[in-house]
Amino acid sequence: MWRSFFCALVAGIILRIVNPFGSDQTSLFHVDYMMKWTFVELIPFAGLGLFGGILGSLFIFGNIRWSRFRKTSKTLGGNPIYEVIVVTFLTAAISYFNPYMRKSASSMIKQKKDSLQLFDRCGPEDYMLNLCDYQNKTFTSNKVDDNYHTGVFGSGVQSAFWQLIMALIFKFIFTIFTFGIKVPCGLFVPSIAMGAIAGRLVGMSMEGIFQSFQTQGGHSSYWSCQIGKDCVMPGLYAMVGAAAVLGGVTRMTVSLVVIMFELTGSLEFIVPTMVATMFSKWIGDAICKTGIYDAHIELNGYPFLDNKEEYPYSTIAIQVMRPSPAVAPSSIAPENQQERNDLAVIVQDGMSVGDIEQLLRETNFNGFPVVVST
Numbered sequence: 208m209w210r211s212f213f214c215a216l217v218a219g220i221i222l223r224i225v226n227p228f229g230s231d232q233t234s235l236f237h238v239d240y241m242m243k244w245t246f247v248e249l250i251p252f253a254g255l256g257l258f259g260g261i262l263g264s265l266f267i268f269g270n271i272r273w274s275r276f277r278k279t280s281k282t283l284g285g286n287p288i289y290e291v292i293v294v295t296f297l298t299a300a301i302s303y304f305n306p307y308m309r310k311s312a313s314s315m316i317k318q319k320k321d322s323l324q325l326f327d328r329c330g331p332e333d334y335m336l337n338l339c340d341y342q343n344k345t346f347t348s349n350k351v352d353d354n355y356h357t358g359v360f361g362s363g364v365q366s367a368f369w370q371l372i373m374a375l376i377f378k379f380i381f382t383i384f385t386f387g388i389k390v391p392c393g394l395f396v397p398s399i400a401m402g403a404i405a406g407r408l409v410g411m412s413m414e415g416i417f418q419s420f421q422t423q424g425g426h427s428s429y430w431s432c433q434i435g436k437d438c439v440m441p442g443l444y445a446m447v448g449a450a451a452v453l454g455g456v457t458r459m460t461v462s463l464v465v466i467m468f469e470l471t472g473s474l475e476f477i478v479p480t481m482v483a484t485m486f487s488k489w490i491g492d493a494i495c496k497t498g499i500y501d502a503h504i505e506l507n508g509y510p511f512l513d514n515k516e517e518y519p520y521s522t523i524a525i526q527v528m529r530p531s532p533a534v535a536p537s538s539i540a541p542e543n544q545q546e547r548n549d550l551a552v553i554v555q556d557g558m559s560v561g562d563i564e565q566l567l568r569e570t571n572f573n574g575f576p577v578v579v580s581t
Contacts, residue, residue: 236316236399236470238326242440244479251413252479255406255444255451256486262379262401263455263487264494269383271502277387278506287389294384307367307374312400316449325403325445326471337363337370338407338441360415368411375404387503394499398456399449399470406448410441443479446471450480454487458498552578 277283283290302308307315316325329339360368378401385392417438450467454460467480491498497505504511551566553575566575 232472236326236446238442238446238471238473242443244440244443244476248413248439249479249482251409251444252447252482253486255402255409255448256454256483257490258405259402259448259451259453259455259483259487260490260492260494261455262405262452263398263458263491263499266379266383266398266456267495267497267499267502270386270499271506273383274387274503274506290384290388291390294381294388298381298385301377305370305374305377307370307404308377312378312396316396316400316403316445325400325407326442328440328442337367339364360411364411368408371404371408375401375408378404386499394456395453398453402449402452403445404448405452406445407441409448410439410444413444414439414441443476446473446476447479447483451483451487454484455491456499458488458491458501460484460488550576552576555579 277290314324378397382394382397382401385397386394446467450463454463457463459466463484464477464480468474468477501513551570551572553563553566555577556579
């Protein structure tokens with residue numbers, strides 16, 4: 208145990224020294240939100256889980272249908288390079304016109320110093336970016352004030368909103384075709400990217416809802432926030448949406464929450480992530496009970512016995528491995544006479560190399576069970 212602890216210690220120190228992500232953080236998608244989530248926000252978090260379960264089920268259905276067609280098609284099956292070329296060309300041609308599709312999925316998610324990403328929060332220094340172009344911000348280019356409020360969409364936010372919608376649609380379609388293609392294409396980061404886009408859209412919408420409730424008199428305290436401060440953090444919704452869609456695709460629960468914690472380094476928002484993941488699991492299982500990996504195992508015919516499936520077979524092992532006692536030896540064809548003999552096995556103790564060689568000569572089997580005694 209101490210060896211594992213020592214290895215983890217060395218790995219953590221080396222990771223901190225090397226700084227592979229360029230953000231001085233040991234997590235890939237590190238977040239540093241300073242606000243707290245409210246209980247009323249559990250409703251949109253659950254809604255993101257519902258969306259993730261539906262989107263994940265649609266993705267599984269579409270990807271399995273395309274993978275089955277790829278296996279049966281002589282054109283794609285025998286010439287996979289054609290599919291790679293076509294998908295690459297279409298991806299490049301369509302993604303070029305959308306700034307959120309031109310960049311890679313990981314760079315669209317994680318925080319960078321020169322641009323705002325989906326997990327980020329809008330700050331006074333981001334007033335020139337479309338995602339932070341709100342009408343009622345209280346800072347200008349020559350006056351930066353930490354106390355600012357967002358809510359009413361400016362022209363930049365409206366443009367970014369529709370660009371994100373188109374990015375979500377096309378990224379969903381592209382991922383259906385790229386997962387399983389004959390080039391290395393992942394599933395985790397594209398799923399996280401789709402969820403981050405959907406979550407950011409929901410977060411931006413919730414900003415407008417909170418702002419409209421605040422402008423009305425007599426609203427509930429649940430809709431209140433400190434004057435001049437953000438009521439809603441769209442980046443938080445992007446993080447929760449990422450977990451929801453990834454959960455809908457893979458049907459993971461506990462491990463997914465741990466993965467999101469490791470990726471973001473945020474322990475404060477574990478509960479919203481758990482809510483979205485659980486709803487995503489419930490909705491996804493209600494539509495189709497298999498995740499993407501289980502579906503591909505079934506499609507490829509791999510020998511896997513799922514503990515959640517029922518196998519109503521009444522045949523017992525002795526009926527498969529030797530003839531039924533009710534069958535007379537004379538009724539067995541000569542070429543199948545080996546079936547009426549006793550099982551061909553290797554005894555754990557007492558057999559010599561010569562006995563094994565004789566067993567190989569007398570049978571046509573390639574493998575033998577090793578037993579204690581006969």
